[in-house]
Amino acid sequence: MTTTHTPPHIRLANEISAQFQQRDPAAAAQEIAQHIQSFWDPRMRAKLIADAGAPGSGLDPLAVAAAALLPPAVHG
């Protein structure tokens, strides 16, 4: 039995974004970015930022918008 894997950072970013669907998109992106900045290891943020630019990443548009607000991640 196998699981078709969405990369974890994509899945997690989408799950966060789902919580903010009802909000104003700009404000939602801000909050998502803040959440990710607070809780994510820089290497996951870096992957997110990298994938956000790529078409077909499977990222929620809110996550893409949030990624754009994240400062460049520096490895710890």
Add this chain to the structure above:
Amino acid sequence: MTASGQVATVYVPRDSAARSVGADEVADAVAAQAGRPVRVVRNGSRGMLWLEPLVEVETPAGRIAYGPVAPEDVEGLVAAGILDGATGHPLCLGPTEDIDWLRDQTRVTFARVGVVDPVSAEDYVAHGGLSGLRRALSLSPAQVVAEVTESGLRGRGGAGFPAGIKWKTVLEAGSELKFVCCNADEGDSGTFADRMLMEGDPFTLIEGMTIAAWAVGASEGYIYVRSEYPDAIDTLRAAIGTAYDQGWLGKRVLDSELSFDLFVRVGGGAYICGEETSMLESLEGKRGMVRAKPPIPALEGLFGKPTVVNNVLTLGSVPMILADGPAAYADLGVGRSRGTQVFQLGGNIARGGIVETAFGITLGDLVGRYGGGTRSGRPVRAVQVGGPLGAYLPTSRFDLPMDYEAFAAADAMVGHGGVVVFDDTVDMAGQARFAMEFCAAESCGKCTPCRVGAVRGVEVIDRIVAGVDREKNLKVLGDLCDLMTEGSLCAMGGLTPMPVKSALAHFPDDFATTTTEEGR
């Protein structure tokens, strides 16, 4: 005028004491052999148990009594014309009300017992039923309580606690929910008045409880009947059903503000459930086990709510008190024992049954004048008053008036009014042993003096009687009696020494060793 051919009304008691000596068969025989239409009314017993089955026939001159009637006597009685009130038959006792045994009594609580059809609402009302309740509902609860207090009515279960004071406590207890519980677990040997009232005039008890409910603000009532009384249970249930139909129970009783629901609960065969707190435990569905007091049931009773717990006779006296006013009741009696007591004569007695009369009658009068001495014809040696935990009294104390305080002063008790007679063949050491044995068998097992003490009591008495260290063991027995009296949690253990000590005090020779058979 009753003439031959008209419907005759014949009374044959349904009381279980009468049924136990063939009343059902007699009733069937009357119906079958009358040879003309008869109305057979199954009334309660008049309380003259040696005359049961007592058959009465309605006549213009009142009811004529015949008894004791065996089924095979019926044919002859009918032939003798008793359906028209003929008086020539040898079993004829004349007009019932003129039988001196009955005539000399003061029937208040038992006024309707034996007179009415127990489950007939019309009969009940026709004989003055409901007038107490109607009057009570016209008064405020506090006024009703005041009248009960004024009447001097004391708890008939045995303790003799003033009913009015108990009711006042419950009335003044702050609670949305209160209960009235009737203790009908009549377990004392030689007592049967509760049963006869429930079988013979259940509406009186229902009315009494309804008045109590109004007086204290209760909305639910329970009658806790011992399982050994199946007839009483059936009669009560039928009467309660009728009372609901009549609007005497349920919502807006007699169109008043009072709502009162009444239920019958059947006990499980434990004597201790006649103790009020054990009864409450049992009503709650628990093991019948005595509760420590305080809290008193009047404040924390059934399910922890303020609860009136009264005996059948106490509650059964209330309708008359309210109907006729407290003074009428209080005028009867002596000292602080007001009103009447329903004495029950039993044991080795010639004329056993119910004697309701004012407090103050002497023990000798009850046993001699009413009871007619022993059934065996031998001399009376001892009388136990107040149930199995009451004192054994010798004939030398026949002068004692039936009065709570006088009895207490004589180290005895009136209790529930049971009077059990023994002739001169009785072994009083054996009776003392029986008291301990009874306690050992019936103790709830909670407190040590009763649970263990009663067993040791039997053993010590056996040793005394066997002549083992007699003096030392008499001292041990005395100490044990003191411990049980003083240290027990409830009256069961506390009173068990009473018959033992009275037997020791009045009949010491019976405790001599069995090897020396003198002193009988």
Add this chain to the structure above:
Amino acid sequence: MSLIKEQDYGTPARPGEATVSVEIDGKTVLVPEGTSVMRAAAEAGIDIPKLCATDSLEPFGSCRLCLVDIDGRKGSPASCTTPCTPGMKVRTQTPKLAELRRGVMELYISDHPLDCLTCPTNGDCELQDMAGVVGLREVRYGFDGENHLDLPTDSSNPYFDYDASKCIACSRCVRACDEVQGTFALTLEGRGFATKIAAGAGGSFMESDCVSCGACVQACPTATLQERTVVELGMPTRSVLTTCAYCGVGCSFKAELRGDEVVRMVPYKDGKANEGHSCVKGRFAFGYASHPDRQLKPMVRERITDPWREVEWGEAVEYVGKRMLEIQAGHGAGAIGGITSSRCTNEEVYAVQKMVRAAFGNNNVDTCARVCHSPTGYGLKQTYGTSAGTQDFKSVEKADVILVIGANPTDAHPVFASRIKRRLRQGAKLIVADPRRIDLVRSPHIEAQHHLRLMPGTNVALINAMAHVVVTEGLVDREFVAERCEDFDEWERFISGPEHSPEAVEEITGVPAADVRAATRLYASAPNATIMYGLGVTEHSQGSTMVMGMANLAMATGNIGREGVGVNPLRGQNNVQGSCDMGSFPHELPGYRHVSDDAVRNVFETLWGRTLQSEPGLRIPNMFDAAIDGSFRALFVQGEDIVQSDPNTKHVTAALSAMDLVVVQDLFLNETSKYAHVFLPGTSFLEKDGTFTNAERRINRVRPVMAPKTGKHEWQIVCEIAQAMGYPMKYDDAAQIMDEIAITTPTFAGVSFAKLDQVGSVQWPCNDNAPEGTPIMHIDGFVRGRGRFVDTVYVPTKERSTRKFPLILTTGRILSQYNVGAQTRRTGNSAWHPEDLLEMHPHDAEVRGVRDGDTVSLTSRVGETSLRVKIDDRMPVGVVYTTFHHPVTGANVVTTEHSDWATNCPEYKVTAVEVALRNPTPATAAPAMAE
């Protein structure tokens, strides 16, 4: 040190302001109204003889030893059942009373074995004591009368015997079972002299409803109910006060010892969390600590396929330090990390996170709370400002309505459950929201007013519907909201939306709308309503949302900031709260302060002499992901069996297999150690010196009753690893670690071992503002200032039942076992729960042809395992349930990667599965784990 004996006042304390003054033996005593004469005397230092009375139970009045003389009262009333009335004059010693008491004892002893010298409780028997006190010299009845000396002993319970021949029928055991534990398993049977204690309907203790909490054993004044260890080992000679290491209730115990051997664990009456009560785990299941399975020497191996090699401590520590440095050199500072354990002390956890942050030089530290209560930390911090429950346990005594959501206290938090049940018996109302009909829903003398039987995964829809009712039916506490909260208006608009109405979500939750409305009205209109919740809230993909949803509901109804209210997580393990407090999360330093906060970092940098990272590190699931993609290569695991306890076992084992170094510190070799290169033996709670913080934020002392069997404290090993990595880290003792915590962490500023020894325990915050600690939070204002309403959107989990996997699996615990069972499986507790069972509704079983006891396969899209079935209509149709106490079951083989959106807490409570009948074979190891 000697045995600690708490004073027994005979009857419980009565609360209340009003006092009465009485005179006892010439001494004037002032006591609260309702206090018994017996207790008043005890407070005045006058001991009245007693046997049936003990201050954990309501007075009973059966032994009749405590009779006294009261002026103006007839006879000799029992002092236990007689309340003090103003001006009462009592005499406790008169010749008559002495006579009566001797008489009672004479009766007792006439039916008691005369084997004091060979009796296991010789010297610890109240009957023996009282015989002495009353001066019994002779039993004049002799010993040949009727007696109970031939009654048999019931030895069915694994831990204690019931020797009926020694019973004095005082009923203390029966009453303890009723009043303290609330199980009503014991009864008196027979009448009079034949009265005896019976378990259930007269069978053995094991066959009855007995939950083996030990309350009866504790209450028994004689040797009738007696721990078998006392029979076997003899009476203990000394006690050490310590704290239970099982669930988050954190019960205080006296470990009673003979030499260094624990004879028994006795619940401590002055312990604030348990007040003298216990459960089958804490009371009896301590034998694992001395179980032969314990590995006491460190072990090392190069590859996980190599056999283990026992080594000395020095070699093991040097090896770990060297390998960690090598891996960092090869793969970067962030390639290593550590996991702390909620079973370890605050001091041990603090040491690990310090090692990671200062010696490893990163923030890759996480804790096993990640997989249980991380959403609590997030949700309560977002709304109230602090990552902890709002109340103390005692608060529930003031609750009028108790809302239990996703928690099963009678199994998982039994001692607190007894407190809840007592309050319910007093008349508080109960609402249970749970897919299963847990025992609280209906048990003796308890019945929930509402059982909201929701489908797993729909918590948020339900709580939103309740909030909707509050807002739309005018049940909002406007004054509270206006004064104390913020963002209410926006939330009110959100929650008023028709999509949140009970009717609208009925199809989602499966709960009839009318029930939701009625339950909400009950909760919202109660003077005091409290919420208790557990992992049924947190272990969902919307766990954090649900925590915030409950926080919203409590705020909207004004149920915050006083006794009897609040939002209270029931923590699974003993030190979940503490491990979180101690800075175990990758984004937070001790005291829940974000790593990006320069000022906070500065405090630690100054003290620790290292520069700390300002970016969050990896969480446990991130570590596994990073291990699989190769950037995370070494892990230090403190006291947690992640292979058995974390979801999606295959994923976990793949991650561990991919690492270069896995270090496990534990009591026993476990599923995780199969993947480890270094095994560092840990210490049991009986060897630890430190503190645990329970679910009510109470910091309790854990005192060593023996030296570490391994030769070293766990924190010492951690310090040595740090040193081996070149970071100087050293403490003389655990107290020094707590002192450092107090210096660095404002909420702990007033905490020290000395203070705890002095006052027993404190609840944080404990500092200059609250020197005695803080039982109830947010009294004058929320920790974050104003309480914040957060919009809680219901986003359904992606884990749905499908045609292939039509059932929903949810998981939980059972009373006798604890978590992965490493401890309890090595005790007598397995007598109750020898295997994990799959509970399923009769209908679901019927359609699959499954009968009770059949072995079935349990399959999800990620794995398969097999176990036996228990058919039980406590399950709703469509939902199956199992526990995860036995590794052979491998419940987590089937659980998935879904997790809470905010914290990554795994969604253990919802897995789509199918169940199929297997050929009747014994339960087998799960495929993934058999490898």
